[in-house]
Amino acid sequence: MRQEEREPVLKIENMSIVFTQYDRGMHQTELPVIRNLDVEVYAGEMVAVVGSSGSGKSLLAHGVMGVLPYNASMGGRITYCREELTGKRMEKIRGKEIVMVPQSTAFLNPLMKIGPQIRKGRKDEESRKKLRDIFRRYELKEEVEKLYPFELSGGMNRRILISTAMIEKPKLVIADEPTPGLDLKVAKRAMEHFRELADMGAGVLVITHDLELALEVADRIVVFYAGTTIEEASVQDFEKEETLRHPYTKALWRAMPKHGFQYIPGTQPYVKNLPKGCPFAPRCSQCTGECSKEIPYRTVREGKVRCIYAE
Amino acid sequence: MNRRWYIFILKNLIRIVLLTVCISIVTFALMKASPIDPLQANVGQAALGSMSQEQKEKLEEYWGVNTPPVQQYLSWAGDFVRGDMGTSLLYRQPVTKVIAVKLSNSLMLLAIAWILSGILGFALGVISGMNRGRLADKLIKGYCLIISSTPAFWLALLLLMIFSVWLHIFPIGLSVPIGVEASGVTLADRIYHAVLPALTLSITGVSNIALHTREKMIDIMESDYVLFARMRGEKGWRLFRYYGFRNVLLPAVTLQFASISEIFGGSVLVEQVFSYPGLGQAAVAAGLGSDLPLLMAITIVSALIVFGGNLTANILYGLIDPRIRRGGAEK
Ligand SMILES: Nc1ncnc2c1ncn2[C@@H]1O[C@H](COP(=O)(O)OP(=O)(O)OP(=O)(O)O)[C@@H](O)[C@H]1O
Numbered sequence A: 001m002r003q004e005e006r007e008p009v010l011k012i013e014n015m016s017i018v019f020t021q022y023d024r025g026m027h028q029t030e031l032p033v034i035r036n037l038d039v040e041v042y043a044g045e046m047v048a049v050v051g052s053s054g055s056g057k058s059l060l061a062h063g064v065m066g067v068l069p070y071n072a073s074m075g076g077r078i079t080y081c082r083e084e085l086t087g088k089r090m091e092k093i094r095g096k097e098i099v100m101v102p103q104s105t106a107f108l109n110p111l112m113k114i115g116p117q118i119r120k121g122r123k124d125e126e127s128r129k130k131l132r133d134i135f136r137r138y139e140l141k142e143e144v145e146k147l148y149p150f151e152l153s154g155g156m157n158r159r160i161l162i163s164t165a166m167i168e169k170p171k172l173v174i175a176d177e178p179t180p181g182l183d184l185k186v187a188k189r190a191m192e193h194f195r196e197l198a199d200m201g202a203g204v205l206v207i208t209h210d211l212e213l214a215l216e217v218a219d220r221i222v223v224f225y226a227g228t229t230i231e232e233a234s235v236q237d238f239e240k241e242e243t244l245r246h247p248y249t250k251a252l253w254r255a256m257p258k259h260g261f262q263y264i265p266g267t268q269p270y271v272k273n274l275p276k277g278c279p280f281a282p283r284c285s286q287c288t289g290e291c292s293k294e295i296p297y298r299t300v301r302e303g304k305v306r307c308i309y310a311e
Numbered sequence B: 001m002n003r004r005w006y007i008f009i010l011k012n013l014i015r016i017v018l019l020t021v022c023i024s025i026v027t028f029a030l031m032k033a034s035p036i037d038p039l040q041a042n043v044g045q046a047a048l049g050s051m052s053q054e055q056k057e058k059l060e061e062y063w064g065v066n067t068p069p070v071q072q073y074l075s076w077a078g079d080f081v082r083g084d085m086g087t088s089l090l091y092r093q094p095v096t097k098v099i100a101v102k103l104s105n106s107l108m109l110l111a112i113a114w115i116l117s118g119i120l121g122f123a124l125g126v127i128s129g130m131n132r133g134r135l136a137d138k139l140i141k142g143y144c145l146i147i148s149s150t151p152a153f154w155l156a157l158l159l160l161m162i163f164s165v166w167l168h169i170f171p172i173g174l175s176v177p178i179g180v181e182a183s184g185v186t187l188a189d190r191i192y193h194a195v196l197p198a199l200t201l202s203i204t205g206v207s208n209i210a211l212h213t214r215e216k217m218i219d220i221m222e223s224d225y226v227l228f229a230r231m232r233g234e235k236g237w238r239l240f241r242y243y244g245f246r247n248v249l250l251p252a253v254t255l256q257f258a259s260i261s262e263i264f265g266g267s268v269l270v271e272q273v274f275s276y277p278g279l280g281q282a283a284v285a286a287g288l289g290s291d292l293p294l295l296m297a298i299t300i301v302s303a304l305i306v307f308g309g310n311l312t313a314n315i316l317y318g319l320i321d322p323r324i325r326r327g328g329a330e331k
């Protein structure tokens, strides 16, 4: 990939998301759910953000889309097509240039028929034709347009969610766990649809906890742990354990079925009791005293890593 | 209409019958347990003292004082089932006639209050919920909380004082002008007399509906589907029309029909304050005057109206909500 010569479609630098919570009366606590997050997505490229449950993946997506809950505040810098993506600018382009496929089918309006819902009420012949084409591609019957979400199966609703992205002409697609609940074959198909969008020139950011699936379709993998990006690696780097950089990524690699299904001891720390420095330190065999200091995100062998011992 | 509907309606009819029987028994028992002596209440202590024993016995028979309660109830129930509601002891007229007159008086009052509080409450609740935390929301919420902690009769007195006593805009009471023949009373007269009591009922009714609608609206605005709609660039009128309004309408319908009972209950006190000769006032008179047939009939008619409201809500819900309408047709 010749990324260096091109400008990224989306560039997230040093993003942080903090929740303000009130527990026990008026005592106010700050909950830093995401820190030091860096991700770049180039046109025509599919990047997968991989992280376990609760690591802040959905929040990352909602943060970019500008729809965080009212008690959350976001820091850092987001650039879209060279220009800073401010809230105002986002409001103008979201749903058109930047589209998102949400995590669950509860995101469909239960009282709006599928057809108008995907077309956002547009009735022109072009939108209608486009939708018919999408339906044909996803093997959905035309009658589905007249049904309500509750009348479809879970897998069909998934495809409806994906259709909402396909009907626009997006430059950037963010997909939040688009495949849970789908069996392996259908999940692969769904991922391939996103791959097609990337091949048509869009930048695609897929959020998933399924590393294996991500490796089959993505170009680059960003590994997410306890609200931080800890490694960025190309898919090729995952062919051997040695080409990976971070101990957690290596542990993920060993946990894959074809590499022996080795269990990673311990659990991801909850944001409230994060260790200082490296969040993976308590589970890491290479951990030393140095790891509780600030860890820089540095470039190692064309990828990036947040570990002082990686080389 | 399919089988599901027949079963639904049949179930509800059975429920209505059972409920009516229960209500009639409870009302009867309460009347019998009441410490009010029908003779003293209706004839008066002084008049009673000057009567002969024979006259007294006649009166006691008229008011049913000496009949055993169970027998009295059964004979009342037997007549009622045959469509005979008996004769009102106070008005000395068939109960059906009394109720027809009183109900037609009340009905306009109740209908105005019901529609007004429904539309206003819904609108305020929606505005409040859509603008959560902003000034509009704070004002509406404050208003609703104040109103819902204000007794209806007190509000009635307040309005009466301001608009009738001080400003002379509206009449002090009654449902028609004093000294005008029944044939000379126009619809305008009736509406003119119904304004204040209807306003009282609406004002109190609004707060409940608005607060409930506000809760629903907030839930909807925070729902995943509204979040997704916003991510897809939906905003302003379209966001409200297709995502907010469509989803809040269903609970609002239920709320609106459930509020019939509250408006009905409120009307008893409000009619009393405005000396408005409606069903509520008749109920109070019947209760205090031991007019058993009338009170029983009023209680049952009110219960039927309230129950009818709830039933209508359920039926409408099934017709409007595609999840029920179509979901049932499929299975
Ligand atoms: N409104 C909120 N207030 C406080 N904390 C929140 C809020 N929403 C999410 N969180 C916290 O943020 C963290 C990340 O949540 P998020 O939904 O982004 O996880 P995720 O990586 O998408 O997980 P999953 O794989 O289960 O979807 C969780 O620990 C969660 O408890």
Ligand SMILES: [Mg+2]
Binding pocket: A057, A058, A059, A103, A176, A177
């Ligand atoms: Mg998630």
